[in-house]
Every structure is written in structure tokens, then in C-alpha cells.
Amino acid sequence: MDQTVxxxxxxxxxxxxxxxxxxxxxxxxxxxxxxxxxxxxxxLELALHExxxxxxxxxxxxQQGRIRVAMSVICNPQRQLIVDLHDTGSSxxxxxxxxxxxxxxxxxxxxxxxxxxxxxxxxxxxxxxxNHWRLVKNI
Amino acid sequence: MEIxxxxxxxxIVMELEGRFDAYSAPKANEWLEEVMTNRKxxxxxxxxENVVFVDSTALATLVQAMKRCRQLDGDxxxxxxxxxxxxxxxxxxxxxxxxxxxxxxEAVGAFTA
Numbered sequence: 001m002d003q004t005v006x007x008x009x010x011x012x013x014x015x016x017x018x019x020x021x022x023x024x025x026x027x028x029x030x031x032x033x034x035x036x037x038x039x040x041x042x043x044l045e046l047a048l049h050e051x052x053x054x055x056x057x058x059x060x061x062x063q064q065g066r067i068r069v070a071m072s073v074i075c076n077p078q079r080q081l082i083v084d085l086h087d088t089g090s091s092x093x094x095x096x097x098x099x100x101x102x103x104x105x106x107x108x109x110x111x112x113x114x115x116x117x118x119x120x121x122x123x124x125x126x127x128x129x130x131n132h133w134r135l136v137k138n139i
Numbered sequence: 140m141e142i143x144x145x146x147x148x149x150x151i152v153m154e155l156e157g158r159f160d161a162y163s164a165p166k167a168n169e170w171l172e173e174v175m176t177n178r179k180x181x182x183x184x185x186x187x188e189n190v191v192f193v194d195s196t197a198l199a200t201l202v203q204a205m206k207r208c209r210q211l212d213g214d215x216x217x218x219x220x221x222x223x224x225x226x227x228x229x230x231x232x233x234x235x236x237x238x239x240x241x242x243x244x245e246a247v248g249a250f251t252a
Contacts, residue, residue, distance in 0.1 A: 014162035021192070042192070042223035049194055053161050105202045105236035110195035117230055 008069040010052070012060045012087065017052050020069065021045040027071055027081070034139055044081065044137060047118040050111040051085055051133050059089025059131055078138055080120075085133040091126035140190075142170050147247045150182045156189035161196035171204040171215075180213030184246045188219035193227055205237060214238065218246040 008023060010016045021041075028034065028041050048069075055067050068086040073079065099116075100109035115122050121136035140163035141156040151174055159167065175181045185201065187193070205215040218240040220228065228234040240246040 014160070017160070017162070018158060039223055039226070043226075045192070046194060046227065049160065049192075053194065053196065056161075100231070102232040105206065105233055107199045107203050110198055110231050114195060114227070114230065 005070050005072045008067075008071075010067045010069065012052075012056045012065045012067050012089070014053070014056055017049055017056075020048050020052065023069075023071065024048065027073060028139075031073060031079075031139060040137075040139065043118045047115050047135060047137075048083060048085075050115050051083075051135060054092065054111055055085065055087045055089065055131075055133075058092050059087045061090070063089060065089050073139070081137045081139050083133075083135040085135070086130050088130050091131055092124065094122075094124050140166065142167065144170075147184075148251065150184060150247055150250050151178065152184045152186055152243060152247075154186045154189070158192040159187075159190050159197040159200075160192060160194040164196045164200045167197070168200050168204070171200070175204065175207050175211060175213075178213070180211050181208045181215075182213045182250055183208060183215045184243060184250075185215060185217050186219050186243050187217060187221070187224060188243075190221070190224060193224045198227070198231060198233060202233065202236070214250070216240065216246045216249070218243045 006023060006027060008019065010019060024045050025041050028037060034040055052067055065088055070084045072082050074082060094112060097112045098109065099113045100106040119135050120138050123134040125132045140158055143154040145152050153170065174183060208215040216238040219242060220239060
């Protein structure tokens, strides 16, 4: 399988989340034949950033912790960027998060909405010991 | 993120540079709060020309300030958005809520028209 996994292990604090974009850009640099790579890189960084922000603000709202990130590009046969994020904070119920009312300017609710809009697949699972987000983008 | 400002008549222009995200948004919010407290009415242009990244917390910060400015008979308008940043405003339909201008000069002109 054509799979090379890049791993990050970040303190769950807002100030460290800019590392993700640099890593993502480095991965995408090696991917050929991508339409509008600059826009794709921005959108993927935003989707990952929103996921990490959710972990910082919800999973670790009352405790410190870490976010483990694994990124890979696979061709099986569809070429996809797959990102797995694990945390050991409080669990989260994405089904309880309503999309924002797009007919009016909202102050909250755009994070998960952007993740769903910018990615092809967003899956969240929680166990007794950890929480897992899987993000998939066809590229 | 760096914050600079200059004035154009009764309008204050907030120039941001760098990443406008959950880490830097409190600094922008503090700056905007001070402007909204001290200027009557608060007419603000946020020039995003040198902003390379905007997240949902930045959007929330701008929405909150825009609503507050309008409550105080002013407004908060945006200018010089890079294409990926503009796309996020379009995706969330916030391009309909804000008055967005290609150039800062156009935003100033619209305030004074």
C-alpha cells in the first residue's frame, strides 16, 4: 500500500496549532496533479485547525492534554488525504451541534460546519479511554 | 498577529497581519472593544490584506463586533480579503452579513458617501 504516515503530538493549546499547516503543506507539496493546490491547502488546514480547536475547547476544557495527529495520503484507488486525531479528554457529541443558521450572522457554530463542508468525510468515535476523529479528503 | 491602525476622517482602519485565529482573536477582540467603547459612532474598517488565515473564532469575533458597531449606529466593514479568506466568508454566507470591499479606499468612500 502506498502509505506514509506523518505523526504529530501536540500540546492541546491554541498557540501550537499553527504547526499543522506547515506539516500539511509539506505533505501536499509532494502530491502531483492537484487542482488549485493553494486553495486545497488552505481549506484542509482550516478543517484540521477547527478539529483541533474543538478538542482544545471541548475535550480539554477543564484539563491539559495532548492531541496526537496522523496524516497520510493513500491511493486505493481514489487518492485521499486521511487524518486521524486522538485525544484523551472529555467526549463530544457532534450530533448535538447544530449547523449555524446561514440566513443570519451567527457568533457560534461555524467550526463543525466548516469541517463538514470542507471535507469528504468526518467521523467521530469515543471510547472509555480516548476520542478519535477521522477526517478524509479526496484529492 | 500584528495589529496596526490609522484614521481616515471619522473612520478607524484596523490593519491585521498574520494568522487571525483562536489564539490571536482575543487580542483583536480587546482592540475592537476599546474602539467601540471610545468612538461614537464606531465606524471601523478591518483591512485583511495581510491576513493569511482566518478560522471560525475570527469569524465570531468579527460578527460580534459588527453587530455591536451597528447597535451603536456605526458599522464594521471588511476590505482586501485574499481569495481563500473570501471563500470562507462565502461558504458561511457571512459575505451577505458584512459589507465587503475589494479595496480599503472603497470602504472609506462608502462610509463617507
